[in-house]
Amino acid sequence: MAINFLSEESLLSKEELQIRDSVRSFVAKEVEPTLKQAHRTEEFPKELIPRFGELGLLGSNLEGYECPGLGDVAYGLIMQELEYADSGIRSFCSVQGALVMFPIWAYGSEELKQRYLPQLSSGEMVGCFGLTESDAGSNPGGMKTKAVAVDGGYKISGSKMWITNGNIADIAIVWAKLDGRVTGFVVDTKSKGFKAQLIEGKFSLRVSVTSELILDEVFVPEDHRLTGLDGLKAPLSCLTQARYGICFGVVGAATRCYDEALSYSSSRTIFEKPLSHYQLAQAKLVGMVQEITKAQLLCIQMGRLKEAKTLKPEQVSLVKMNNCRIALDVARDARDMLGANGIMDEYPVIRHMLNLETVNTYEGTEDIHRLVVGQAVTGAPSFR
Numbered sequence: 269m270a271i272n273f274l275s276e277e278s279l280l281s282k283e284e285l286q287i288r289d290s291v292r293s294f295v296a297k298e299v300e301p302t303l304k305q306a307h308r309t310e311e312f313p314k315e316l317i318p319r320f321g322e323l324g325l326l327g328s329n330l331e332g333y334e335c336p337g338l339g340d341v342a343y344g345l346i347m348q349e350l351e352y353a354d355s356g357i358r359s360f361c362s363v364q365g366a367l368v369m370f371p372i373w374a375y376g377s378e379e380l381k382q383r384y385l386p387q388l389s390s391g392e393m394v395g396c397f398g399l400t401e402s403d404a405g406s407n408p409g410g411m412k413t414k415a416v417a418v419d420g421g422y423k424i425s426g427s428k429m430w431i432t433n434g435n436i437a438d439i440a441i442v443w444a445k446l447d448g449r450v451t452g453f454v455v456d457t458k459s460k461g462f463k464a465q466l467i468e469g470k471f472s473l474r475v476s477v478t479s480e481l482i483l484d485e486v487f488v489p490e491d492h493r494l495t496g497l498d499g500l501k502a503p504l505s506c507l508t509q510a511r512y513g514i515c516f517g518v519v520g521a522a523t524r525c526y527d528e529a530l531s532y533s534s535s536r537t538i539f540e541k542p543l544s545h546y547q548l549a550q551a552k553l554v555g556m557v558q559e560i561t562k563a564q565l566l567c568i569q570m571g572r573l574k575e576a577k578t579l580k581p582e583q584v585s586l587v588k589m590n591n592c593r594i595a596l597d598v599a600r601d602a603r604d605m606l607g608a609n610g611i612m613d614e615y616p617v618i619r620h621m622l623n624l625e626t627v628n629t630y631e632g633t634e635d636i637h638r639l640v641v642g643q644a645v646t647g648a649p650s651f652r
C-alpha cells in the first residue's frame with residue numbers, strides 16, 4: 269500500500285503508476301513467499317532472476333542493447349516496490365542495473381555492450397561490482413588492487429570485500445589501480461586466478477549474497493577495460509546511479525514497516541481498546557506518514573531532475589542520507605509498536621530494520637553523504 273497523504277500520486281504519470289502497480293503485484297505474488305526461508309537460510313532466491321529479466325526490472329532506465337528504456341521516475345518506483353519486499357531483493361537489481369550494466373553501457377566498447385548488456389538485461393547473466401576493499405571503504409582511492417599491462421591486456425591482483433552478488437556473478441566490474449589511476453575492468457569470474465568467497469553470518473541483508481573477491485594475476489583482455497571517465501570519477505558516477513535507486517527503495521521498506529505497524533496496532537487490543545486508538549501510538553504512526561511523505565516528494569523531484577539530466581551527485585547524497593535515516597527511524601518505531609512480536613520473522617519489520625542498517629552504510633555512509641553536501645554548501649571538502 270502506498271502512502272498518498274499529500275496526493276503524491278498526482279505527480280506521477282498514468283504509465284508510471286501502471287508500472288508501479290504491476291511490480292507491486294509481482295512482488296506480492298512471487299517475491300514475498302520466498303523471503304522468510306531465504307532470510308533464515310541466507311540464500312538468495314535465484315529462481316526470481318529470470319523473472320526480473322522478463323519483467324524488465326534489470327537496468328530498466330537504460331536504452332538500447334535490449335534494455336527496457338523506461339523513465340527515471342518509473343525506474344525509481346520499481347526499486348521502491350522491490351524494497352517493499354526486502355532490501356536484498358532491491359540490492360540484486362540495483363547492482364545488476366546501476367553498477368554492472370550502467371558502467372558497460374556508459375564506458376564499455378561497442379563489443380562489450382553487445383556481448384553483455386542483452387544477457388544482463390534478461391537475467392541470463394549476473395554481475396557484481398567490486399570497489400570496496402577491507403581497508404578501503406569510505407576512501408576507495410586507498411585501494412590496493414593493481415592492474416599491470418601485459419601482452420594483449422592486463423593482469424589484476426588484489427581483493428575486494430563486501431561484494432553483493434559476488435558468488436553468483438558471471439562477470440565482475442573490478443576497479444583497480446593502473447599506473448596509479450583507478451580504472452575499471454570487466455572480469456569473467458571463470459578466469460584463472462579469480463575466486464569468490466561467501467561472507468556468512470550477517471545479521472543484515474541476509475537475503476542478499478555478499479562475498480569477498482580474490483584476484484591472483486587474473487588476465488583481462490584489452491577490450492575489457494572501461495574507458496571514458498578518468499580515475500575515481502567513473503566508479504563514483506556508477507554509485508550515483510545506484511544511490512538514486514536506493515533513495516526510492518528505502519521509501520518502500522519504510523512504507524512496509526508503516527503498513528505493518530498500522531495493521532498490527534489496529535487489531536491489537538491493549539487494556540480496553542486497540543493500540544492505534546491511543547495518542548502515543550498515533551503520534552508514532554503520524555511521524556511515519558510525515559517522514560515517508562516528505563521522502564516520497566524528495567524522490568519525485570530528484571527523479572524529475574534526473575530525467576531533465578540536471579541532477580547533481582550532491583543532490584542524490586542529500587536524498588540518500590535523508591531517506592535512509594527516516595526509513596531506519598520508521599522501522600525502529602514500527603518494531604517497537606509490534607512489541608514482542610516485533611522481534612519475530614513472522615512479521616517483516618525486524619528484517620527491514622536490520623537490512624536498513626546496511627543500506628544506511630553501503631553506497632556511502634550517512635556521514636560521507638553529509639560531508640558531500642557539506643562540501644557543496646560551503647565549498648570546503650572536509651573528508652580528511
Ligand SMILES: Cc1cc2nc3c(=O)[nH]c(=O)nc-3n(C[C@H](O)[C@H](O)[C@H](O)COP(=O)(O)OP(=O)(O)OC[C@H]3O[C@@H](n4cnc5c(N)ncnc54)[C@H](O)[C@@H]3O)c2cc1C
Nearest residue numbers: 397398399400405406430431432473630631632633635651
Ligand atoms: C551487505 C553489504 C553489501 C555491500 N555491497 C558492496 C558492493 O556490492 N560493492 C562494493 O564495492 N562495496 C559494497 N559494500 C561496501 C560498502 O559500500 C562499504 O561498507 C561502505 O562504503 C563503508 O565502508 P567501510 O565499511 O569500510 O566503513 P569505513 O569507511 O571504515 O567507515 C566506518 C565509519 O567511519 C565513518 N567515516 C568514514 N570517513 C569519515 C570521515 N571522513 N569523517 C567522519 N567519519 C567518517 C563512516 O561514516 C562510518 O561510520 C557493501 C557493504 C555491505 C555491508
